[in-house]
Amino acid sequence: MHIQNKVFKAATIAKPLAIVTAQRESHVQTTILCAKTHGIQIRIRSGGHDTEGLSYVSDVPYVVLDLFPLHSVDVDISSATAWVEAGATLGQLYYHIYEKSKVHAFPAGVGTTLGTGGHFSGGGYGNMMRKYGLSVDNIIDAKIVDANGNILDRKSMGEDLFWAIRGGGGASFGVILSWKIKLVPVPAKVTVFTVNKIMEDGAADVLYKWQEVAPNLDQNLFIRVAHLVVDGTKGGKKTVQVAFIGEFLGTIDRLLPLVSKSFPELGLQKSDCIEMPWINSTLYWNGNPMGTPLETLLTVPKEPMPIYFKIKSDYIKTPIPKKALYVIWDKFIESQSMVMQWNPYGGMMAQIPSSATPFPHRAGNLFKIQYFLCWTEDGDEANNRYLNISRSFYDLMAPYASKSPRETFLNYRDTDIGANHPSNTTSKNIVRTYGSKYFKENFDRLVQVKTKVDPLNFFRYEQSIPTKSNY
Numbered sequence: 001m002h003i004q005n006k007v008f009k010a011a012t013i014a015k016p017l018a019i020v021t022a023q024r025e026s027h028v029q030t031t032i033l034c035a036k037t038h039g040i041q042i043r044i045r046s047g048g049h050d051t052e053g054l055s056y057v058s059d060v061p062y063v064v065l066d067l068f069p070l071h072s073v074d075v076d077i078s079s080a081t082a083w084v085e086a087g088a089t090l091g092q093l094y095y096h097i098y099e100k101s102k103v104h105a106f107p108a109g110v111g112t113t114l115g116t117g118g119h120f121s122g123g124g125y126g127n128m129m130r131k132y133g134l135s136v137d138n139i140i141d142a143k144i145v146d147a148n149g150n151i152l153d154r155k156s157m158g159e160d161l162f163w164a165i166r167g168g169g170g171a172s173f174g175v176i177l178s179w180k181i182k183l184v185p186v187p188a189k190v191t192v193f194t195v196n197k198i199m200e201d202g203a204a205d206v207l208y209k210w211q212e213v214a215p216n217l218d219q220n221l222f223i224r225v226a227h228l229v230v231d232g233t234k235g236g237k238k239t240v241q242v243a244f245i246g247e248f249l250g251t252i253d254r255l256l257p258l259v260s261k262s263f264p265e266l267g268l269q270k271s272d273c274i275e276m277p278w279i280n281s282t283l284y285w286n287g288n289p290m291g292t293p294l295e296t297l298l299t300v301p302k303e304p305m306p307i308y309f310k311i312k313s314d315y316i317k318t319p320i321p322k323k324a325l326y327v328i329w330d331k332f333i334e335s336q337s338m339v340m341q342w343n344p345y346g347g348m349m350a351q352i353p354s355s356a357t358p359f360p361h362r363a364g365n366l367f368k369i370q371y372f373l374c375w376t377e378d379g380d381e382a383n384n385r386y387l388n389i390s391r392s393f394y395d396l397m398a399p400y401a402s403k404s405p406r407e408t409f410l411n412y413r414d415t416d417i418g419a420n421h422p423s424n425t426t427s428k429n430i431v432r433t434y435g436s437k438y439f440k441e442n443f444d445r446l447v448q449v450k451t452k453v454d455p456l457n458f459f460r461y462e463q464s465i466p467t468k469s470n471y
Helices: 025-037 090-100 116-121 159-164 203-216 252-262 278-285 294-298 322-335 380-396 428-453
Strands: 018-021 041-045 062-066 073-076 081-085 139-145 175-182 190-198 221-231 238-248 273-276 308-316 338-344 367-375
Touching (some): 025 041, 090 116, 090 278, 090 294, 116 175, 159 428, 190 203, 203 238, 252 273, 278 294, 308 380
Antiparallel strands (some): 139 175, 190 273
16 A cells, blocks of 8 residues: 555555556546546655645545556667656656666655655755756656646647646646756765764754755755764663764865864864765665665565554755754654654755745745654554644754745645644635745745636645645
Protein backbone atom coordinates (compact mmCIF):
# COMPACT_ATOMS: atom_id res chain seq x y z
CA MET A 1 0.00 0.00 0.00
CA HIS A 2 3.00 2.37 0.31
CA ILE A 3 1.54 4.00 3.42
CA GLN A 4 4.48 5.76 5.05
CA ASN A 5 2.74 7.03 8.20
CA LYS A 6 1.22 4.41 10.52
CA VAL A 7 -1.36 7.00 11.66
CA PHE A 8 -3.26 6.24 8.46
CA LYS A 9 -3.28 2.46 8.92
CA ALA A 10 -5.70 2.66 11.84
CA ALA A 11 -8.89 0.58 11.60
CA THR A 12 -10.95 3.76 11.96
CA ILE A 13 -9.50 5.29 8.76
CA ALA A 14 -11.93 5.10 5.83
CA LYS A 15 -10.76 2.64 3.20
CA PRO A 16 -10.93 3.31 -0.56
CA LEU A 17 -13.66 1.74 -2.66
CA ALA A 18 -10.88 0.50 -4.92
CA ILE A 19 -7.16 0.83 -5.57
CA VAL A 20 -6.33 1.18 -9.25
CA THR A 21 -2.70 0.28 -9.96
CA ALA A 22 -2.22 1.95 -13.31
CA GLN A 23 -0.09 -0.13 -15.67
CA ARG A 24 -0.45 2.25 -18.62
CA GLU A 25 -1.62 5.77 -19.34
CA SER A 26 -5.07 4.64 -20.54
CA HIS A 27 -5.75 3.21 -17.06
CA VAL A 28 -5.35 6.71 -15.65
CA GLN A 29 -7.72 8.19 -18.23
CA THR A 30 -10.38 5.51 -17.63
CA THR A 31 -10.15 5.88 -13.83
CA ILE A 32 -10.70 9.64 -14.02
CA LEU A 33 -13.71 9.35 -16.33
CA CYS A 34 -15.27 6.54 -14.30
CA ALA A 35 -14.82 8.35 -10.96
CA LYS A 36 -16.16 11.56 -12.45
CA THR A 37 -19.25 9.82 -13.85
CA HIS A 38 -20.08 8.24 -10.49
CA GLY A 39 -19.25 11.27 -8.32
CA ILE A 40 -16.39 9.51 -6.53
CA GLN A 41 -13.35 11.38 -5.26
CA ILE A 42 -9.94 10.34 -6.55
CA ARG A 43 -6.67 10.25 -4.58
CA ILE A 44 -3.42 10.16 -6.53
CA ARG A 45 -0.38 8.37 -5.09
CA SER A 46 3.10 8.02 -6.53
CA GLY A 47 5.46 7.38 -3.60
CA GLY A 48 2.94 7.56 -0.74
CA HIS A 49 4.93 10.16 1.21
CA ASP A 50 2.18 12.74 1.71
CA THR A 51 2.80 13.54 5.37
CA GLU A 52 -0.93 13.85 6.13
CA GLY A 53 -1.91 10.84 4.00
CA LEU A 54 -3.94 12.97 1.59
CA SER A 55 -2.68 11.01 -1.42
CA TYR A 56 -4.37 7.83 -0.20
CA VAL A 57 -6.96 8.69 2.48
CA SER A 58 -10.24 10.65 2.29
CA ASP A 59 -13.28 11.25 4.47
CA VAL A 60 -15.74 10.85 1.55
CA PRO A 61 -16.16 7.87 -0.86
CA TYR A 62 -12.96 7.61 -2.89
CA VAL A 63 -10.64 5.49 -5.00
CA VAL A 64 -6.84 5.50 -4.93
CA LEU A 65 -5.07 5.84 -8.26
CA ASP A 66 -1.68 4.26 -7.61
CA LEU A 67 0.97 5.40 -10.10
CA PHE A 68 3.72 3.28 -8.58
CA PRO A 69 3.90 0.86 -11.57
CA LEU A 70 4.53 3.80 -13.93
CA HIS A 71 8.21 4.21 -13.08
CA SER A 72 10.21 4.33 -16.31
CA VAL A 73 13.22 6.68 -16.58
CA ASP A 74 14.48 7.51 -20.09
CA VAL A 75 17.78 9.42 -19.98
CA ASP A 76 19.18 11.18 -23.08
CA ILE A 77 22.69 12.36 -22.27
CA SER A 78 23.20 13.94 -25.71
CA SER A 79 20.59 16.57 -24.77
CA ALA A 80 21.19 16.31 -20.98
CA THR A 81 17.49 15.60 -20.42
CA ALA A 82 15.32 12.74 -19.17
CA TRP A 83 11.66 11.74 -19.17
CA VAL A 84 10.64 10.40 -15.74
CA GLU A 85 7.30 8.77 -15.00
CA ALA A 86 5.46 9.91 -11.87
CA GLY A 87 5.78 6.56 -10.09
CA ALA A 88 9.58 6.48 -10.33
CA THR A 89 11.41 7.09 -7.08
CA LEU A 90 14.27 9.54 -6.69
CA GLY A 91 16.59 6.59 -6.13
CA GLN A 92 15.58 5.05 -9.45
CA LEU A 93 16.04 8.39 -11.20
CA TYR A 94 19.49 8.93 -9.71
CA TYR A 95 20.61 5.40 -10.58
CA HIS A 96 19.50 5.62 -14.20
CA ILE A 97 21.20 8.99 -14.67
CA TYR A 98 24.42 7.48 -13.32
CA GLU A 99 24.09 4.51 -15.69
CA LYS A 100 24.45 6.97 -18.58
CA SER A 101 26.81 9.59 -17.11
CA LYS A 102 29.09 9.99 -14.10
CA VAL A 103 29.05 13.80 -14.38
CA HIS A 104 25.32 14.51 -14.56
CA ALA A 105 22.75 14.69 -11.77
CA PHE A 106 19.40 16.20 -10.89
CA PRO A 107 18.59 18.57 -8.00
CA ALA A 108 15.99 16.81 -5.88
CA GLY A 109 15.49 15.31 -2.41
CA VAL A 110 17.69 13.13 -0.25
CA GLY A 111 14.91 10.61 0.51
CA THR A 112 15.49 8.03 -2.20
CA THR A 113 12.03 6.40 -1.95
CA LEU A 114 10.15 9.65 -2.65
CA GLY A 115 7.97 9.45 -5.76
CA THR A 116 8.72 12.04 -8.44
CA GLY A 117 5.01 12.73 -9.05
CA GLY A 118 4.42 14.40 -5.70
CA HIS A 119 7.98 15.43 -4.88
CA PHE A 120 8.40 17.49 -8.04
CA SER A 121 4.89 18.95 -8.15
CA GLY A 122 5.31 20.32 -4.62
CA GLY A 123 8.65 21.97 -5.42
CA GLY A 124 11.30 19.34 -4.79
CA TYR A 125 14.35 20.50 -2.87
CA GLY A 126 17.64 18.89 -1.96
CA ASN A 127 21.29 19.54 -1.24
CA MET A 128 21.99 21.13 -4.64
CA MET A 129 19.30 23.81 -4.39
CA ARG A 130 21.81 26.57 -3.58
CA LYS A 131 23.58 25.76 -6.87
CA TYR A 132 20.70 24.79 -9.17
CA GLY A 133 17.47 25.71 -7.39
CA LEU A 134 14.59 23.30 -6.91
CA SER A 135 13.47 20.35 -9.00
CA VAL A 136 10.73 22.53 -10.51
CA ASP A 137 13.32 25.06 -11.65
CA ASN A 138 14.77 22.33 -13.86
CA ILE A 139 11.61 20.85 -15.40
CA ILE A 140 11.06 21.66 -19.08
CA ASP A 141 7.99 19.61 -20.02
CA ALA A 142 5.34 17.36 -18.49
CA LYS A 143 2.44 15.09 -19.37
CA ILE A 144 -0.79 15.36 -17.41
CA VAL A 145 -4.28 13.88 -17.68
CA ASP A 146 -6.96 16.54 -17.13
CA ALA A 147 -10.48 16.20 -15.73
CA ASN A 148 -11.82 15.31 -19.20
CA GLY A 149 -9.36 12.44 -19.60
CA ASN A 150 -7.16 14.27 -22.12
CA ILE A 151 -3.39 13.73 -22.09
CA LEU A 152 -1.67 17.10 -22.37
CA ASP A 153 1.98 18.11 -22.73
CA ARG A 154 3.47 21.56 -22.13
CA LYS A 155 2.41 22.85 -25.54
CA SER A 156 -1.18 21.60 -25.36
CA MET A 157 -1.73 22.40 -21.66
CA GLY A 158 -0.41 25.97 -22.03
CA GLU A 159 2.04 27.94 -19.90
CA ASP A 160 -0.41 28.72 -17.09
CA LEU A 161 -1.07 25.06 -16.23
CA PHE A 162 2.59 24.18 -16.77
CA TRP A 163 3.45 26.93 -14.27
CA ALA A 164 0.86 25.70 -11.76
CA ILE A 165 1.97 22.05 -11.58
CA ARG A 166 5.58 23.03 -10.90
CA GLY A 167 5.17 23.79 -7.19
CA GLY A 168 1.41 24.16 -6.83
CA GLY A 169 0.82 20.47 -6.28
CA GLY A 170 -0.32 18.44 -9.29
CA ALA A 171 -3.33 16.81 -7.62
CA SER A 172 -5.46 19.98 -7.79
CA PHE A 173 -5.22 20.09 -11.58
CA GLY A 174 -4.98 16.54 -12.91
CA VAL A 175 -2.83 13.43 -12.79
CA ILE A 176 0.85 13.93 -13.60
CA LEU A 177 2.04 11.09 -15.84
CA SER A 178 5.64 12.14 -16.41
CA TRP A 179 8.16 14.97 -16.31
CA LYS A 180 10.86 16.04 -18.74
CA ILE A 181 13.79 17.24 -16.66
CA LYS A 182 16.98 19.11 -17.45
CA LEU A 183 20.04 17.35 -16.01
CA VAL A 184 22.75 19.41 -14.34
CA PRO A 185 26.54 18.99 -14.43
CA VAL A 186 28.40 17.71 -11.36
CA PRO A 187 32.13 17.02 -10.91
CA ALA A 188 33.45 13.47 -11.04
CA LYS A 189 33.99 13.66 -7.27
CA VAL A 190 32.00 15.51 -4.63
CA THR A 191 32.85 15.86 -0.93
CA VAL A 192 30.57 15.02 1.98
CA PHE A 193 31.11 15.53 5.70
CA THR A 194 29.40 15.42 9.07
CA VAL A 195 30.63 17.41 12.07
CA ASN A 196 28.82 16.78 15.37
CA LYS A 197 28.60 19.26 18.23
CA ILE A 198 26.67 18.98 21.51
CA MET A 199 25.17 21.69 23.72
CA GLU A 200 28.00 21.48 26.25
CA ASP A 201 30.60 21.63 23.48
CA GLY A 202 29.85 25.12 22.18
CA ALA A 203 27.15 24.05 19.72
CA ALA A 204 25.25 27.31 20.25
CA ASP A 205 28.21 29.42 19.13
CA VAL A 206 28.69 27.39 15.95
CA LEU A 207 24.96 27.26 15.18
CA TYR A 208 24.51 30.99 15.68
CA LYS A 209 27.35 31.63 13.25
CA TRP A 210 25.90 29.07 10.80
CA GLN A 211 22.73 31.16 10.53
CA GLU A 212 24.81 34.06 9.27
CA VAL A 213 27.19 32.25 6.93
CA ALA A 214 25.31 29.21 5.54
CA PRO A 215 23.04 31.20 3.16
CA ASN A 216 26.06 33.20 1.95
CA LEU A 217 28.57 30.41 1.37
CA ASP A 218 29.86 29.35 -2.05
CA GLN A 219 26.87 28.05 -4.07
CA ASN A 220 28.62 24.69 -4.43
CA LEU A 221 28.43 24.14 -0.66
CA PHE A 222 25.31 23.10 1.23
CA ILE A 223 25.45 22.55 5.01
CA ARG A 224 22.31 21.16 6.63
CA VAL A 225 21.96 21.19 10.42
CA ALA A 226 20.20 18.25 12.07
CA HIS A 227 19.24 18.40 15.76
CA LEU A 228 18.85 15.16 17.73
CA VAL A 229 18.13 14.33 21.38
CA VAL A 230 20.97 12.12 22.67
CA ASP A 231 22.35 10.82 25.97
CA GLY A 232 24.56 13.40 27.69
CA THR A 233 27.86 12.89 29.46
CA LYS A 234 26.24 13.33 32.86
CA GLY A 235 24.45 10.16 33.96
CA GLY A 236 20.96 9.84 32.57
CA LYS A 237 20.71 13.44 31.42
CA LYS A 238 19.70 14.14 27.83
CA THR A 239 21.33 16.75 25.62
CA VAL A 240 21.11 17.99 22.04
CA GLN A 241 23.49 16.89 19.31
CA VAL A 242 23.80 19.28 16.41
CA ALA A 243 25.09 17.62 13.23
CA PHE A 244 26.46 19.83 10.45
CA ILE A 245 26.03 17.70 7.31
CA GLY A 246 27.67 19.02 4.18
CA GLU A 247 27.85 18.41 0.45
CA PHE A 248 30.39 20.24 -1.69
CA LEU A 249 30.44 19.97 -5.47
CA GLY A 250 34.21 19.67 -5.60
CA THR A 251 37.25 18.13 -3.93
CA ILE A 252 38.45 18.22 -0.33
CA ASP A 253 41.42 20.39 -1.33
CA ARG A 254 39.04 23.07 -2.60
CA LEU A 255 36.58 22.71 0.27
CA LEU A 256 38.89 23.07 3.28
CA PRO A 257 40.30 26.54 2.56
CA LEU A 258 36.82 27.75 1.65
CA VAL A 259 35.34 26.66 5.01
CA SER A 260 38.44 27.76 6.91
CA LYS A 261 37.95 31.27 5.57
CA SER A 262 34.14 31.57 5.70
CA PHE A 263 33.17 29.34 8.63
CA PRO A 264 36.23 28.57 10.82
CA GLU A 265 33.94 28.05 13.84
CA LEU A 266 32.89 24.70 12.36
CA GLY A 267 36.40 23.32 12.83
CA LEU A 268 36.19 21.17 9.71
CA GLN A 269 39.13 18.78 9.37
CA LYS A 270 40.33 16.74 6.42
CA SER A 271 39.53 13.60 8.41
CA ASP A 272 35.85 14.66 8.53
CA CYS A 273 35.60 14.70 4.74
CA ILE A 274 35.02 11.93 2.21
CA GLU A 275 35.33 12.26 -1.56
CA MET A 276 33.02 10.11 -3.67
CA PRO A 277 31.09 10.11 -6.94
CA TRP A 278 27.86 12.11 -6.76
CA ILE A 279 25.75 8.94 -6.98
CA ASN A 280 27.37 7.56 -3.80
CA SER A 281 26.60 10.80 -1.99
CA THR A 282 22.88 10.11 -2.52
CA LEU A 283 23.25 6.98 -0.39
CA TYR A 284 25.28 8.91 2.22
CA TRP A 285 22.53 11.52 2.55
CA ASN A 286 19.85 8.84 2.69
CA GLY A 287 21.58 7.44 5.78
CA ASN A 288 22.91 4.24 4.19
CA PRO A 289 26.19 2.83 5.55
CA MET A 290 29.39 3.30 3.56
CA GLY A 291 29.79 0.54 0.98
CA THR A 292 26.05 0.13 0.38
CA PRO A 293 25.56 -1.18 -3.19
CA LEU A 294 24.28 1.38 -5.67
CA GLU A 295 21.51 -1.05 -6.63
CA THR A 296 19.92 -0.21 -3.28
CA LEU A 297 18.67 2.95 -4.99
CA LEU A 298 16.41 0.82 -7.18
CA THR A 299 14.64 -0.96 -4.35
CA VAL A 300 11.61 0.21 -2.42
CA PRO A 301 10.78 -1.45 0.92
CA LYS A 302 7.64 -3.55 0.70
CA GLU A 303 6.57 -2.26 4.10
CA PRO A 304 7.69 1.20 5.30
CA MET A 305 9.03 1.66 8.84
CA PRO A 306 6.31 1.00 11.44
CA ILE A 307 6.24 4.51 12.92
CA TYR A 308 3.75 7.27 13.52
CA PHE A 309 4.89 10.80 12.74
CA LYS A 310 3.93 14.44 12.43
CA ILE A 311 5.78 17.00 10.31
CA LYS A 312 5.63 20.78 10.45
CA SER A 313 7.80 23.50 8.88
CA ASP A 314 8.95 27.10 9.18
CA TYR A 315 10.93 29.69 7.27
CA ILE A 316 13.45 31.86 9.13
CA LYS A 317 14.30 35.35 7.86
CA THR A 318 16.39 36.75 10.74
CA PRO A 319 18.92 34.88 12.93
CA ILE A 320 17.56 33.24 16.06
CA PRO A 321 19.34 34.83 19.05
CA LYS A 322 21.93 32.70 20.83
CA LYS A 323 20.05 32.86 24.15
CA ALA A 324 16.90 31.62 22.43
CA LEU A 325 18.72 28.54 21.14
CA TYR A 326 18.98 27.22 24.71
CA VAL A 327 15.25 27.84 25.32
CA ILE A 328 14.48 25.97 22.09
CA TRP A 329 16.79 23.10 23.00
CA ASP A 330 15.27 22.69 26.48
CA LYS A 331 11.84 22.26 24.91
CA PHE A 332 13.34 20.05 22.19
CA ILE A 333 14.79 17.67 24.83
CA GLU A 334 11.32 17.38 26.41
CA SER A 335 9.99 16.00 23.11
CA GLN A 336 12.49 13.10 23.39
CA SER A 337 12.02 11.88 19.82
CA MET A 338 11.90 14.99 17.64
CA VAL A 339 14.37 15.57 14.81
CA MET A 340 14.81 19.12 13.59
CA GLN A 341 16.47 19.95 10.27
CA TRP A 342 17.64 23.42 9.26
CA ASN A 343 18.25 23.77 5.51
CA PRO A 344 20.12 26.86 4.25
CA TYR A 345 18.87 29.02 1.42
CA GLY A 346 20.72 31.74 -0.49
CA GLY A 347 22.62 31.11 -3.70
CA MET A 348 20.33 30.28 -6.62
CA MET A 349 17.32 30.19 -4.27
CA ALA A 350 17.70 33.94 -3.73
CA GLN A 351 18.11 34.67 -7.44
CA ILE A 352 14.98 33.01 -8.84
CA PRO A 353 11.90 35.30 -8.57
CA SER A 354 9.22 34.18 -6.10
CA SER A 355 6.63 34.21 -8.89
CA ALA A 356 8.68 32.09 -11.34
CA THR A 357 6.85 29.01 -10.03
CA PRO A 358 4.08 28.66 -7.40
CA PHE A 359 6.80 27.91 -4.79
CA PRO A 360 7.21 31.40 -3.23
CA HIS A 361 9.88 30.91 -0.55
CA ARG A 362 12.90 32.44 -2.26
CA ALA A 363 14.96 35.59 -1.48
CA GLY A 364 14.84 36.83 2.11
CA ASN A 365 14.91 33.39 3.73
CA LEU A 366 17.99 32.34 5.69
CA PHE A 367 16.82 28.76 6.11
CA LYS A 368 13.86 26.41 6.29
CA ILE A 369 13.09 24.24 9.31
CA GLN A 370 11.51 20.79 9.29
CA TYR A 371 10.11 19.55 12.61
CA PHE A 372 9.78 15.76 12.51
CA LEU A 373 8.28 14.02 15.55
CA CYS A 374 7.91 10.24 15.50
CA TRP A 375 6.60 7.65 17.92
CA THR A 376 5.88 3.91 18.02
CA GLU A 377 3.18 3.65 20.70
CA ASP A 378 -0.25 2.60 19.44
CA GLY A 379 -3.57 4.21 20.31
CA ASP A 380 -5.41 7.52 20.27
CA GLU A 381 -4.00 8.61 23.62
CA ALA A 382 -0.42 8.35 22.35
CA ASN A 383 -1.32 10.01 19.05
CA ASN A 384 -2.93 12.98 20.80
CA ARG A 385 -0.05 13.31 23.28
CA TYR A 386 2.59 13.45 20.57
CA LEU A 387 0.53 15.72 18.33
CA ASN A 388 0.23 18.13 21.25
CA ILE A 389 4.01 17.99 21.74
CA SER A 390 4.51 18.85 18.07
CA ARG A 391 2.03 21.74 18.19
CA SER A 392 3.45 23.08 21.44
CA PHE A 393 6.97 23.15 20.00
CA TYR A 394 5.66 24.87 16.86
CA ASP A 395 4.02 27.52 19.07
CA LEU A 396 7.32 28.06 20.90
CA MET A 397 9.04 28.78 17.55
CA ALA A 398 6.51 31.42 16.47
CA PRO A 399 8.55 34.48 17.56
CA TYR A 400 11.47 33.40 15.34
CA ALA A 401 9.47 32.32 12.26
CA SER A 402 8.21 34.25 9.22
CA LYS A 403 5.09 36.31 9.81
CA SER A 404 2.01 37.48 7.90
CA PRO A 405 1.81 34.77 6.78
CA ARG A 406 3.76 32.23 8.78
CA GLU A 407 5.04 30.37 5.71
CA THR A 408 4.79 26.60 5.31
CA PHE A 409 6.33 24.20 2.78
CA LEU A 410 3.69 22.37 0.71
CA ASN A 411 5.63 19.09 0.64
CA TYR A 412 5.77 19.11 4.43
CA ARG A 413 1.99 18.90 4.35
CA ASP A 414 0.40 20.12 7.60
CA THR A 415 -3.38 20.08 8.06
CA ASP A 416 -3.04 22.01 11.33
CA ILE A 417 -2.80 25.19 9.24
CA GLY A 418 -6.29 24.59 7.83
CA ALA A 419 -8.08 21.80 5.98
CA ASN A 420 -11.58 21.29 4.59
CA HIS A 421 -13.59 18.55 6.35
CA PRO A 422 -15.35 16.84 4.77
CA SER A 423 -13.11 17.20 1.75
CA ASN A 424 -16.01 17.74 -0.67
CA THR A 425 -16.78 21.07 1.04
CA THR A 426 -14.87 24.35 0.86
CA SER A 427 -14.52 27.07 3.49
CA LYS A 428 -13.25 30.35 2.03
CA ASN A 429 -11.47 31.28 5.27
CA ILE A 430 -9.72 27.93 5.45
CA VAL A 431 -8.52 27.94 1.84
CA ARG A 432 -7.24 31.50 2.13
CA THR A 433 -5.31 30.57 5.26
CA TYR A 434 -3.50 27.50 3.91
CA GLY A 435 -3.25 29.05 0.45
CA SER A 436 -1.36 32.09 1.72
CA LYS A 437 0.96 30.01 3.93
CA TYR A 438 1.91 27.60 1.15
CA PHE A 439 1.91 29.96 -1.83
CA LYS A 440 1.78 33.59 -0.61
CA GLU A 441 0.95 35.94 -3.53
CA ASN A 442 1.01 33.06 -6.01
CA PHE A 443 -2.22 31.62 -4.61
CA ASP A 444 -4.45 33.99 -6.63
CA ARG A 445 -2.90 32.83 -9.90
CA LEU A 446 -3.26 29.18 -8.87
CA VAL A 447 -6.99 29.77 -8.26
CA GLN A 448 -7.31 31.33 -11.72
CA VAL A 449 -5.60 28.35 -13.36
CA LYS A 450 -7.72 25.88 -11.38
CA THR A 451 -10.93 27.64 -12.43
CA LYS A 452 -9.88 27.49 -16.08
CA VAL A 453 -8.71 23.85 -16.27
CA ASP A 454 -11.02 22.16 -13.72
CA PRO A 455 -14.10 24.40 -13.39
CA LEU A 456 -16.21 21.62 -11.83
CA ASN A 457 -13.55 21.09 -9.13
CA PHE A 458 -13.26 17.35 -9.75
CA PHE A 459 -9.67 17.18 -8.49
CA ARG A 460 -10.06 18.17 -4.87
CA TYR A 461 -8.84 17.18 -1.43
CA GLU A 462 -8.61 18.74 2.04
CA GLN A 463 -6.02 21.35 0.97
CA SER A 464 -6.57 21.56 -2.79
CA ILE A 465 -6.60 24.75 -4.84
CA PRO A 466 -10.24 25.96 -5.03
CA THR A 467 -12.09 27.41 -8.01
CA LYS A 468 -12.99 31.13 -7.96
CA SER A 469 -16.56 30.38 -6.88
CA ASN A 470 -15.16 28.88 -3.65
CA TYR A 471 -12.63 31.66 -3.12
